[in-house]
């Protein structure tokens with residue numbers, strides 16, 4: 108079952124024995140905490156052992172790519188889920204971080220040969236971010252759950 112894109116996981120893959128790294132930014136804490144919880148709970152639901160989920164934080168989303176490399180090298184994980192929340196401000200800072208971080212995380216997969224799940228919300232408003240973290244009842248769902256399911260599927264199908 109792949110993640111349908113509507114947030115429903117329509118097939119469950121066996122996560123037993125898979126080691127998963129989660130690196131998360133600390134900006135927008137309320138949103139980040141729920142995204143991380145959603146990803147972790149989905150990993151556990153798919154059979155990943157709690158002891159095989161390694162979580163580290165960084166100051167902001169800009170630090171996620173380097174932390175992702177270190178997570179692979181230091182903790183011998185099969186996949187990393189970098190989690191961040193970027194919210195547009197009044198300057199171009201948002202655009203530059205979104206662009207550099209998304210490209211860096213995409214490129215890392217090919218350099219390392221392992222899956223890097225894109226868990227960075229790039230939102231124009233705080234409300235958009237809250238909805239995608241499952242913090243507004245009845246509006247969207249916690250995208251962290253999608254990322255957890257995606258991580259297991261990618262390792263099962265394409266892991267080294």
Ligand SMILES: O=c1[nH]c(NC[C@H](O)[C@H](O)[C@H](O)CO)c([N+](=O)[O-])c(=O)[nH]1
Nearest residue numbers: 132134166167168169170191192193194
């Ligand atoms: O994770 C975020 N980092 C942000 N900035 C910090 C950045 O990621 C770095 O931590 C910082 O520039 C130091 O390198 C954000 N904004 O500036 O808006 C943001 O919305 N989210």
